[in-house]
Amino acid sequence: MDSPRLNKLMALLWKNFILKRRQCCALVAELFLVVLLVGILLVMRRMAPVRKSGPFNYSQxxxxxxxxxxxxxxxxxxxxxxxxxxxxxxxxxxxxxxxxxxxxxxxxxxxxxxxxxxxxxxxxxxxxxxxxxxxxxxxxxxxxxxxxxxxxxxxxxxxxxxxxxxxxxxxxxxxxxxxxxxxxxxxxxxxxxxxxxxxxxxxxxxxxxxxxxxxxxxxxxxxxxxxxxxxxxxxxxxxxxxKYDDDSFYKIFFYLGPSLIIALFFVNYITIIQSVVWEKENRLKVIPLSCDIELCGKCWLFQAMFKNFLLNLLG
Structure with a gap:
């Protein structure tokens, strides 16, 4: 990776870090949701019974x-x-x-x-x-x-x-x-x-x-x-x-999993929308265009956002 592109990526990561530091309440809420939902999954895993079922022989x-x-x-x-x-x-x-x-x-x-x-x-x-x-x-x-x-x-x-x-x-x-x-x-x-x-x-x-x-x-x-x-x-x-192991955890997670994932990223979605609106209002998105950044270099913006969200997910 050449130095200019690395500098652009580091600048975007630093910008995301600054935004997170300015919104301490949102950051704490995101981390709390991650810990809470992971804890719910662990409790469900511990309480969900695993029973032996079968074998099954059916009549004619x-x-x-x-x-x-x-x-x-x-x-x-x-x-x-x-x-x-x-x-x-x-x-x-x-x-x-x-x-x-x-x-x-x-x-x-x-x-x-x-x-x-x-x-x-x-x-x-x-x-x-x-x-x-x-x-x-x-x-x-x-x-x-x-x-x-x-x-x-x-x-x-x-x-x-x-x-x-x-x-x-x-x-x-x-x-x-x-x-x-x-x-x-x-x-x-x-x-x-x-x-x-x-x-x-x-x-x-x-x-x-x-x-x-x-x-x-x-x-x-x-x-x-x-x-x-x-x-x-x-x-x-x-x-x-x-005979097989009938694990009810998979059935519970099948129905509750999508709701848990939505709840996990809910605060993150609100933060992203707020950041985008704030940058649009202050015309901060015009700066990369005036710096003659090539079109392919715009992908670093999405890479930085993805790594930022991945770090939040891992807690």
């Missing part, structure tokens, strides 16, 4: 046996199953097979296009009655055009989930996120054998997917498929989780 959950609980809770409600496209007799027969296998009196309704189905949901309270919609991504040339062996379909459920007890959170599927919003040590929803939110088991997603797959297999070869599924039941099970 049947996929093809029971309808979701919210359907049985409202028996008088006429639930609907929709399918697209409605012109295909094959698709209608497959959906009717799903209805018979589930042994529930669903109202089956078809739509020519997916857009027509969306318009239907916009009318009255139709979206509350439709449990699932089967959308086949295949161009059928006529009503009796067969279904290919490799077919692509979508399952469309309501965006507002029905079987959801955590009222403090929005009832969304959250399919646009790859990871949970808050991630802590341990398994997610550790006490729920179904996996909890978003509820692919409790909402009936896996049930409908499995029932539709069976109906497609029966369409291609009914006798073989019925013989295959005669004594076969499908279960899903969560992976076990080993």
């Amino acid at each position: 959950q049947p996929v093809d046996q029971n309808l979701p609980a919210y359907i049985k809770e409202v028996p008088s409600k006429m639930w609907e199953m929709a399918f697209v496209p409605s012109k295909s007799v094959v698709v209608k027969d497959i959906v009717e097979t799903v209805k018979r296998d589930l042994q529930y009196n669903f109202k089956v309704q078809g739509f020519p296009r997916e857009r027509d189905f969306e318009d239907y949901l916009m009318q009255d309270n139709n979206s509350e009655r439709v449990m699932v919609a089967f959308v086949f991504d295949h161009e059928f040339e006529n009503s009796y055009d067969p279904l290919p062996l490799k077919v692509k379909y979508y399952l469309r459920f309501s965006s507002q989930r029905n079987n959801y007890s955590e009222t403090s959170q929005p009832k969304r599927w959250k399919t646009d996120t790859l990871f949970p919003k808050h991630s802590f040590a341990g398994p997610r929803n550790e006490l729920d054998p179904t996996g909890g939110s978003p509820g692919y088991i409790s909402e009936g997603f896996l049930l409908m997917q499995h029932a539709l797959d069976k109906a497609i297999m029966k369409y291609h070869n009914r006798k073989t498929a019925e013989q295959l599924f005669k004594n076969v039941h499908v279960f899903v099970q969560r992976f076990p989780y080993p």
Whole structure:
């Protein structure tokens, strides 16, 4: 580092030192806040319990046996199953097979296009009655055009989930996120054998997917498929989780940490604003421009401020 730049940096540091010395009350308040908040963190660290949790072993959950609980809770409600496209007799027969296998009196309704189905949901309270919609991504040339062996379909459920007890959170599927919003040590929803939110088991997603797959297999070869599924039941099970240390300090700091950091620098923010306003009022910022300081040399101002704040943070 050459001597002129070093002199500029030392001059800025000396200026900051003079400003701090003139504002003794603010300096004492900053140091007091640092000591206070560090003490709060140490007390939280000492008082927060660390307990052993686990191991967790989860039971098997049947996929093809029971309808979701919210359907049985409202028996008088006429639930609907929709399918697209409605012109295909094959698709209608497959959906009717799903209805018979589930042994529930669903109202089956078809739509020519997916857009027509969306318009239907916009009318009255139709979206509350439709449990699932089967959308086949295949161009059928006529009503009796067969279904290919490799077919692509979508399952469309309501965006507002029905079987959801955590009222403090929005009832969304959250399919646009790859990871949970808050991630802590341990398994997610550790006490729920179904996996909890978003509820692919409790909402009936896996049930409908499995029932539709069976109906497609029966369409291609009914006798073989019925013989295959005669004594076969499908279960899903969560992976076990080993014993781990459940440290509540991280959860507390996750929610209180941002507030503590803001409180730590609050007095410093006020001091900076006051210093900038005072320098602007007294036109002290004009001096570097009159001294022909190159543009890149202005970065020393920010370096000096950063080092000054770092020293205050370290106390």
